[in-house]
Amino acid sequence: MKKVIMGNHALSWGAQLSRAQVIAAYPITPQTQVVELLSEMCASGELNAKFIKVESEHSAMAACIGASLAGARTFTATSAQGLTLMHELLHWASGGRMPVVMGNINRAMAPGWSIWTDQNDSLSQRDTGWIQFYCASNQEVLDTVIQAFKVSEALLIPSMVILDAFALSHTYEVVDIPDQTTVDDYLPPFNPPVRLTPSEPHAFGGLTSPEHYFELRYKLQKDMEKVPALIEETGREYERLFGRYLGQVEDYRCDDAELILVSSGTAGYTARVAVDELRDAGIKAGNLRIKLFRPFPFERVRHILGQAKKVAVVDRNISYGHHGIFYQEVKSALYGHDSHIPVFGFITGLGGRDVTPETFKEIAEAALARDKADEDIIWIGVKR
Amino acid sequence: MKGEAPKQELEQNQEHEKLAREKERGRKEREEREKSEEWRVRKEKENRETKEGKQETSDKKEKKMKLSLPPEELMGSGHLACQGCGATLAMRYVLKALGQKTALCIPACCWSVIDGPFPYSSLDVPIFHCAFETAAASAAGLKAGLEMVGDTETTVVAWAGDGGTFDIGIQALSGAAERNDDILYICYDNEAYMNTGIQRSSATPYGAWTTTTPVKHFKKRPKKDIDAIMAAHRIPYLATASIGYPEDLYKKAKKAKEVKGTRFLHIYAPCPSGWKSRPEDTVKLARMVVQNCIFPLYEVEFGEKYTINIRPREKKPIDDYLRLQGRFHHLTEEHIRMMQEEVDRNWERLLRRAEAS
Amino acid sequence: MNQKQQKQKKKAAKIIFESEKDVPLMPMSVGSMLFNKTGAWRNIRPEINLAECIQCGICWKFCPDVAIFIENEFPVINYDYCKGCGICAEECPTKCIAMVEERK
Numbered sequence: 001m002k003k004v005i006m007g008n009h010a011l012s013w014g015a016q017l018s019r020a021q022v023i024a025a026y027p028i029t030p031q032t033q034v035v036e037l038l039s040e041m042c043a044s045g046e047l048n049a050k051f052i053k054v055e056s057e058h059s060a061m062a063a064c065i066g067a068s069l070a071g072a073r074t075f076t077a078t079s080a081q082g083l084t085l086m087h088e089l090l091h092w093a094s095g096g097r098m099p100v101v102m103g104n105i106n107r108a109m110a111p112g113w114s115i116w117t118d119q120n121d122s123l124s125q126r127d128t129g130w131i132q133f134y135c136a137s138n139q140e141v142l143d144t145v146i147q148a149f150k151v152s153e154a155l156l157i158p159s160m161v162i163l164d165a166f167a168l169s170h171t172y173e174v175v176d177i178p179d180q181t182t183v184d185d186y187l188p189p190f191n192p193p194v195r196l197t198p199s200e201p202h203a204f205g206g207l208t209s210p211e212h213y214f215e216l217r218y219k220l221q222k223d224m225e226k227v228p229a230l231i232e233e234t235g236r237e238y239e240r241l242f243g244r245y246l247g248q249v250e251d252y253r254c255d256d257a258e259l260i261l262v263s264s265g266t267a268g269y270t271a272r273v274a275v276d277e278l279r280d281a282g283i284k285a286g287n288l289r290i291k292l293f294r295p296f297p298f299e300r301v302r303h304i305l306g307q308a309k310k311v312a313v314v315d316r317n318i319s320y321g322h323h324g325i326f327y328q329e330v331k332s333a334l335y336g337h338d339s340h341i342p343v344f345g346f347i348t349g350l351g352g353r354d355v356t357p358e359t360f361k362e363i364a365e366a367a368l369a370r371d372k373a374d375e376d377i378i379w380i381g382v383k384r
Numbered sequence: 385m386k387g388e389a390p391k392q393e394l395e396q397n398q399e400h401e402k403l404a405r406e407k408e409r410g411r412k413e414r415e416e417r418e419k420s421e422e423w424r425v426r427k428e429k430e431n432r433e434t435k436e437g438k439q440e441t442s443d444k445k446e447k448k449m450k451l452s453l454p455p456e457e458l459m460g461s462g463h464l465a466c467q468g469c470g471a472t473l474a475m476r477y478v479l480k481a482l483g484q485k486t487a488l489c490i491p492a493c494c495w496s497v498i499d500g501p502f503p504y505s506s507l508d509v510p511i512f513h514c515a516f517e518t519a520a521a522s523a524a525g526l527k528a529g530l531e532m533v534g535d536t537e538t539t540v541v542a543w544a545g546d547g548g549t550f551d552i553g554i555q556a557l558s559g560a561a562e563r564n565d566d567i568l569y570i571c572y573d574n575e576a577y578m579n580t581g582i583q584r585s586s587a588t589p590y591g592a593w594t595t596t597t598p599v600k601h602f603k604k605r606p607k608k609d610i611d612a613i614m615a616a617h618r619i620p621y622l623a624t625a626s627i628g629y630p631e632d633l634y635k636k637a638k639k640a641k642e643v644k645g646t647r648f649l650h651i652y653a654p655c656p657s658g659w660k661s662r663p664e665d666t667v668k669l670a671r672m673v674v675q676n677c678i679f680p681l682y683e684v685e686f687g688e689k690y691t692i693n694i695r696p697r698e699k700k701p702i703d704d705y706l707r708l709q710g711r712f713h714h715l716t717e718e719h720i721r722m723m724q725e726e727v728d729r730n731w732e733r734l735l736r737r738a739e740a741s
Numbered sequence: 742m743n744q745k746q747q748k749q750k751k752k753a754a755k756i757i758f759e760s761e762k763d764v765p766l767m768p769m770s771v772g773s774m775l776f777n778k779t780g781a782w783r784n785i786r787p788e789i790n791l792a793e794c795i796q797c798g799i800c801w802k803f804c805p806d807v808a809i810f811i812e813n814e815f816p817v818i819n820y821d822y823c824k825g826c827g828i829c830a831e832e833c834p835t836k837c838i839a840m841v842e843e844r845k
Contacts, residue, residue: 055559063525070529
C-alpha cells in the first residue's frame with residue numbers, strides 16, 4: 001500500500017509492522033510525531049503494545065531494557081539531548097545483550113539550542129556497542145526498522161535507525177508500506193535464548209570481576225563482527241519478499257569513477273545529483289553512501305574505494321581535536337590496503353546548514369585541485 | 385578329672401547359650417521399643433537432660449515450635465552482607481511475604497553486592513541489576529514486558545536503597561508513581577550511601593556523622609520526608625515498616641502484593657557499619673526507633689487515609705536510641721533537645737493527619 | 742532433605758569458566774552463594790543452651806544470614822554460615838544464647 005508519509009511516521013510504521021510490544025518514549029523535537037502516531041496506533045488497537053509515557057529519555061531506555069529482558073520486543077525514539085541523556089544506558093543495552101531498536105533523529109547538540117540536522121549526537125555514541133544505520137529516504141527508514149529487528153534479535157545487539165532532522169524526519173515522500181502478513185513471514189516473534197522469569201531465576205548483570213568481564217565483552221565484539229554478513233543475508237531476503245535490497249552501503253556510478261565522494265544521510269542523496277552534474281561536465285565522479293556505520297563496513301568500503309584515484313569524505317559532524325568522523329574511519333579502513341589513494345576530509349553542514357549539490361561541486365573542485373591530502377580539515381561553507 | 389571338665393564346659397556352654405538367648409530377646413524388645421515414636425522422643429529428652437545435667441518438666445518438652453512467619457526461605461546463606469545487616473533481614477521478610485513469583489530490580493546499592501558476584505546469586509528469585517537512578521523505570525519496563533509475554537502474575541519489585549530512592553532515583557520513582565505503574569517499590573533505608581562507604585544522602589537524619597558530613601560539619605538538614613512525597617502522588621498504597629517488627633512488615637508486604645498500581649514500602653534497616661553501632665543491636669534499634677516515634681509505622685491509601693499501626697503506650701525519649709550509635713556521639717544536649725522537639729512535632733502532625741482521615 | 746535443598750546443594754560449588762565458550766552471553770548467575778562459607782568471618786560464636794530454650798523462634802526469625810534452622814522443634818546454629826553478629830543472643834528472651842570466643 002503506497003502512502004505519502006513523513007520520515008517520522010515511517011519509523012512509526014516500521015515499529016507497528018514489526019509488532020513492537022513495549023514502547024517507552026519521551027517527546028523531543030523533531031521526534032514527536034514518531035511517538036504521537038505510535039500512541040494513536042496503540043489506542044486504536046492497530047498496534048498491540050504497552051506505551052509507557054516515561055518522564056525522561058533516561059527512563060525511556062531503562063524501561064526498554066527491562067521490557068527486553070522480560071522477552072518483549074521493544075522500540076523507542078529520540079534525538080540529540082535525549083540520546084545523549086541515555087548514554088549510560090546505551091552501554092547497558094549492548095552489554096546486557098538486549099535487542100532494543102531505537103529511531104534517532106540526528107539533531108545538533110546544544111548549546112545553543114538547535115533543532116536542525118547534524119550527526120554529532122549519534123556519532124558520539126559510536127563506541128556504545130550499538131549497530132548504527134544512517135538512512136537517506138523515508139522508504140529506507142521504514143524498511144530498515146524491520147530489518148533492524150531481525151538482525152538485532154538474531155545476534156542480541158541493539159540497533160539505531162538514524163535520520164536527519166527535518167530534511168528527512170519532516171519531509172513527506174511516497175512510501176510503499178509492506179503488508180503485515182509478509183512482514184510476519186520475514187520477522188518472526190522475538191524468542192530470546194534466555195529471559196527473566198521466576199520459573200528459572202537468574203541474577204542479570206551482577207558484580208563482574210576482572211576474572212570474567214573480558215570474555216563477556218569479547219563475545220559482544222565477536223557477534224558484532226557477524227553483523228555485515230547477516231545484513232547481506234537479511235537484505236537479500238527483504239529484496240525477495242518486498243523488491244528492495246537493504247545493504248550496508250550504496251554506491252552510485254563508482255565503477256569507473258576517479259573521484260569518489262563519501263557521504264551519509266540525506267546528503268548522500270544530494271551527492272548523487274552533484275555526481276550527475278559533474279559527470280555531465282566530464283568529471284568521472286561517483287558517490288559512496290555509507291549506510292551501516294557500526295559495525296564499519298570495511299570490506300565494502302575497501303572494495304568500492306579501491307579503484308578510485310581520489311576520495312573526498314564529506315562529514316556533517318566533527319570530533320573536536322581531531323577531524324570528521326567518517327573521514328577518520330574511512331582513512332583507517334584504507335590504511336594498509338590502498339594507502340596510496342589520497343583521502344580528503346571535508347566538514348560542512350553543521351547545525352543544519354544546508355548541503356546542496358553546489359556544496360558537493362565545491363568539494364569536488366577542492367579535491368581535484370589538490371594532489372596530496374594532508375591532515376587538515378577542509379571547511380566548506382564557513383563564513384570566514 | 386576328665387569327666388568333670390566336660391561337664392563344667394557343658395554347663396558353661398549352656399550358661400553362655402542362655403545368656404545369648406536372653407541377649408537376643410533383650411535386643412528384640414529394645415528394637416520394638418525404639419520403633420515407637422514416643423519412646424524416641426523420651427529418650428532424646430533424657431539424653432539432653434543427662435547432657436545438661438538438669439531436670440525438665442515433661443509438658444515443656446512436648447511443645448511444638450510455633451513460628452510467627454512461614455518457614456520457607458527464598459534467601460540463602462553465604463551472602464556478602466556485614467555482620468548484623470538490617471537490609472538482609474528486610475529482604476528475608478519481604479521475600480517470605482511475596483513468594484517465588486517475584487522479580488527484583490536492584491539498582492546500585494548494598495544489595496547489588498550482598499547478593500553475590502557473577503556468576504552466583506544468593507536469592508531464589510530472578511534479579512535485574514539495573515542502573516542506579518532507574519529502579520522504578522526498569523521495574524515499570526520489566527512489568528510491561530512480562531505482561532506482553534503473557535506473565536501477569538509475577539510481582540515486579542524495585543528494591544532500592546535510600547540513595548537510589550530519595551536522591552538519584554527520585555525522578556524515576558515520581559514518574560512511575562504519577563503514572564501509577566504496576567510495581568511494588570521498596571526502599572530499604574539505612575540512612576546514607578553505605579555501599580560506597582557511608583556518604584550522606586537526603587535520608588541521613590539531622591545530626592548524623594557520615595564521611596561527607598564529618599563531625600565539624602555534621603548533617604544540619606532534616607531527613608527528607610519521602611513518605612509525604614509519595615503520599616502526594618496519591619498512589620493506592622504506601623507504608624512504613626521496620627525490621628524490628630517483622631510480622632508487621634510481612635503483613636504489609638503481603639497486603640501490598642495484592643494491590644494494583646504503584647505501591648511504596650519504606651523499610652527502616654539499621655547498618656552497624658555505617659551507624660557505628662554494635663551488630664547485635666540492629667534489631668533493638670529497629671524497635672526503639674518505632675517506640676520513640678522517630679520512625680512511626682503507618683499506612684497511607686490514595687494519599688488520604690492515614691492509619692497508624694503502632695501507637696506506643698509510652699513515647700520513649702530519643703536519648704537511649706542516639707546513645708547506641710557512634711554516628712551521634714558528637715551531639716550536645718542542645719542538639720538532642722532540638723531533635724527531640726522535631727520528633728515530637730512530626731509525631732503530633734502524623735496523629736492529626738490520622739485523625740483527620 | 743527436600744528437593745529444593747538438594748537442588749541448592751548441587752549448585753553450591755565454585756564455578757570456573759575454562760574458555761569464553763563456557764561464559765554465558767550476558768552476565769547472569771548460574772549458581773548459588775552456598776559455596777561461600779561465611780562462618781569463617783566469625784571471632785565469637787553463639788551457643789544455645791537448649792535446657793533454657795523456650796522454643797519461641799525469635800533467634801531463627803532475626804538471623805540475617807539464615808544460619809539458624811529448626812530441628813526437632815529446637816533451634817540449631819549452622820556454623821558454616823553464622824557470622825557471629827550476636828543478634829540471636831541479644832534478642833533471646835531467656836538469654837539462653839551465649840556468645841563465646843571462637844576456638845581457633
